[in-house]
Amino acid sequence: MVGLGTPNKQLSLEFDTGSFLTWTRCQPCVSPCCYPQNDPIFDPAASTSYAKISCNSAECAQLRRSQCSSAANTCVYEVIYGDESHTNGVFSKDKLTLTPADVFDGFLFGCGQDNEGFHDGSAGLLASSTGYLSFGSPTGASNAAIKYTRLTTLSSGSTYYGLNLVGINVNGQKLSIPASVFSSPGTIIDSGTVISRLPPTAFSALRDAFQAAMTSYPSVPGDGFLDTCYDLNCNPTVTYPKIEFVFGDGVTLTLDATGIVYLLDGTMKQVCLAFVGNDDADELTIFGNTQQKNMEVLYDVAGERVGFAPGGC
Incomplete structure (x- = not known):
């Protein structure tokens, strides 16, 4: 506030x-x-x-x-x-x-x-109203819990914080997505974009794998640009597939439930896959706000790296 x-x-x-x-x-x-x-x-x-x-x-x-x-x-x-x-x-x-x-x-x-x-x-x-964002030295998580990946410079604009994203895993299996899909035109981290954007090829692969893991839950029509949605009213417990982002320096970032699904009604009763496919393969991949919630995100600009740790809030 x-x-x-x-x-x-x-x-x-x-x-x-x-x-x-x-x-x-x-x-x-x-x-x-x-x-x-x-x-x-x-x-x-x-x-x-x-x-x-x-x-x-x-x-x-x-x-x-x-x-x-x-x-x-x-x-x-x-x-x-x-x-x-x-x-x-x-x-x-x-x-x-x-x-x-x-x-x-x-x-x-x-x-x-x-x-x-x-x-x-x-x-x-x-400034953030949901989530936790820190610049410089870590304030909450222990140093051992922080995973750092290097920041990169994008040809499309030096004002962006670029990431070297190379792949996505679902339930421990690497999706069949060439690393070049993410490198051209590049990937940025942006807390101002609510829903992460993926290249069309990457989004299709992620959506297919997510749907295959969610067959026991009834699907419902999408809401606007969110097209993979489920009604969980009759499911007291829900198991989401494990989704990981893989970066070029070997860092693997595991998302929790808040980074996997978007809540349509403010509860866990109506949810959608919290990713959207870009219209064009030439558009930037964006690691957005929803995926950063419940994480401690640390920007070490001098060290040209960004760190992630669980339990930001």
Whole structure:
């Protein structure tokens, strides 16, 4: 939770490791792009410290994608993420309150009025509300429990945290997926993408293996882009297949249930496989937010590696 505005309004924002811009949904929200969120929508008119960024300002010029609303001399931003979700609205500044001692005047952020593709109830992107993320030295898990894999640089953009993903195992068996499927155009880790994205070949192989292991549970129609779903109302205990991500330096990362299925109704009664296939083989593989929950994720930028340990929350 962070506070935005004067008086500050508490907002649940996700920490996004794959983006350069903080944003939150703002009034007025453009219908039909008003997805449900847990917190009240931020109203800039109710904040005495809020201000819009002008078109000809240095702040507007630093945006990677912007345009000018000439009638109001207002800088308009747009961000499109790797999973095709997007946000656009008014580039703005206001007071940001992290703790009573950590207050930042004139904090730059996007006041989002058209936001699509976000489904987890958060108010926008900044800091994690579910899950545990740490930069630098480990704070929770013992050093022995942390599995480190090296960070890589992608040709498509040096701002991303790249991973050398080479394969996926299901119940101890390596799926028949060539490593080149993941290396071109590459794999990134991104806490701002809710559902992980896989190349079409890799997703088909994972979905087939998952379905083969779940034949004792009744399937149900998919929900939006999630197409492998089950009704578990009559199953007091459920056994999911073991899914592991394999990296090029020999590190194998085992997902727990929260990283394997996505809960449609907030309970374990309606679930879907928590992966989506990309439309095109040339799109990035994304290791997303759902797979990072219940993990301690450590970014050792100086050491050019990222570490994973169980029990983050």
